[in-house]
Amino acid sequence: MSVASPRTILAVDDSASMRQMVRYTLEGAGYKVVQAADGVEALEFARTGTVDLVLTDVNMPRMDGISLVRELRTLHSYKFVPMLVLTTESGQETKQRGKQAGATGWIVKPFNPEQLLATIGRVL
Amino acid sequence: MAAPQAGTSATHPVAAAPSESWAVERQMANTLGLCETQMTSALQESDQAVDALIRIFTGLADTMRDLGAVSARLPPEIKANVADDLDAQLAAITKQIGSAVIAFQFYDKLTQRLGHVRFSLATLAQFVCDPAQTQQPEQWDRLHATLRSLYRTQEEREIFQLMMDGASHTASNEGRCETSAAQSTAGDIELF
Numbered sequence: 001m002s003v004a005s006p007r008t009i010l011a012v013d014d015s016a017s018m019r020q021m022v023r024y025t026l027e028g029a030g031y032k033v034v035q036a037a038d039g040v041e042a043l044e045f046a047r048t049g050t051v052d053l054v055l056t057d058v059n060m061p062r063m064d065g066i067s068l069v070r071e072l073r074t075l076h077s078y079k080f081v082p083m084l085v086l087t088t089e090s091g092q093e094t095k096q097r098g099k100q101a102g103a104t105g106w107i108v109k110p111f112n113p114e115q116l117l118a119t120i121g122r123v124l
Numbered sequence: 125m126a127a128p129q130a131g132t133s134a135t136h137p138v139a140a141a142p143s144e145s146w147a148v149e150r151q152m153a154n155t156l157g158l159c160e161t162q163m164t165s166a167l168q169e170s171d172q173a174v175d176a177l178i179r180i181f182t183g184l185a186d187t188m189r190d191l192g193a194v195s196a197r198l199p200p201e202i203k204a205n206v207a208d209d210l211d212a213q214l215a216a217i218t219k220q221i222g223s224a225v226i227a228f229q230f231y232d233k234l235t236q237r238l239g240h241v242r243f244s245l246a247t248l249a250q251f252v253c254d255p256a257q258t259q260q261p262e263q264w265d266r267l268h269a270t271l272r273s274l275y276r277t278q279e280e281r282e283i284f285q286l287m288m289d290g291a292s293h294t295a296s297n298e299g300r301c302e303t304s305a306a307q308s309t310a311g312d313i314e315l316f
Contacts, residue, residue, distance in 0.1 A: 015232045015235070016175060017174060017175065017178045017228060017229075017231060017232055018229065018232050020178050020179075020182055021178075021225050021228055021229060023182075024182050024185060024186075024225065025225060028189060058276075059236070059276060087276075088233055088236060088276050088277045089276050089277075090277065090278045090312065091278075091281075095314070099316045103316060104315065104316060105313065105314060105315040105316055106312075106313070106314045106316070107311075107312070107313050107314075108311060108312040108313075109229055109232070109233065110226045110227075110229030110230060110232075110233065110311065111226070111229065111311065112222070112226060112311050113222045113225050113226075114222065115311065115313060119313050119315070122315070123315065
């Protein structure tokens with residue numbers, strides 16, 4: 001009998017404490033978590049590896065989350081990967097930019113662990 | 125400690141004439157710079173403390189998960205005696221950890237907002253040094269627009285709007301508390 005490998009989530013945030021909270025929440029639900037501190041680091045990973053879902057902040061140095069989503073959508077292996085934006089940004093204009101870039105959904109920080117897991121479960 | 129009497133302070137003599145390098149604008153810029161530096165220093169200090177706190181928290185939370193796994197593997201004859209109580213205790217801790225995960229995220233939000241305040245203070249310090257700008261209402265409008273563009277959270281935008289509409293600090297805080305309680309977007313989820 002083969003054992004299914006855990007699904008992998010790429011968590012992108014420039015705040016180390018936020019990455020810790022996300023990692024703790026996702027690993028507790030059985031996901032494997034790969035972390036990146038900004039869009040550039042995430043994109044570098046994505047060019048050589050694949051994940052089942054991307055969870056990204058918006059405001060980060062070097063490359064913001066919306067640009068990251070847009071760049072990832074140009075990669076063949078990320079065309080259909082769910083991408084959730086997790087941010088303090090709640091403005092409609094920014095949300096629309098995220099949607100146009102190819103984001104799957106928008107979550108306003110602070111996240112509730114149960115709701116975050118339920119949302120990930122819905123889009124995976 | 126007795127309060128210093130006006131005009132008698134050694135550092136602020138009443139009749140001292142301003143030196144050539146003394147200017148209101150320079151004093152304002154220096155004072156704003158002082159505020160920004162104090163804030164930066166306090167944030168750096170608290171960042172280290174919070175990072176340590178989060179490491180400890182996640183360590184404890186991981187241990188709690190391990191205990192849950194151990195509990196699940198207990199032989200039935202042992203578990204029969206303690207199962208309900210143990211499961212209830214573990215469920216209570218899990219719930220508290222969930223609340224802590226939410227609470228920790230507010231520090232991240234605080235850091236972000238204070239970063240905007242620091243930038244605002246630095247921008248204002250530069251602005252007040254140029255009398256040609258400070259005398260022009262449209263330059264103030266431009267400055268406010270620059271500060272407004274920094275804001276990422278609903279709370280920051282609310283405070284900005286209330287203050288620009290002429291509310292006092294106190295009224296702004298009270299008004300914001302009322303609107304935020306009713307319209308908070310924290311935790312909002314939208315799937316496209």
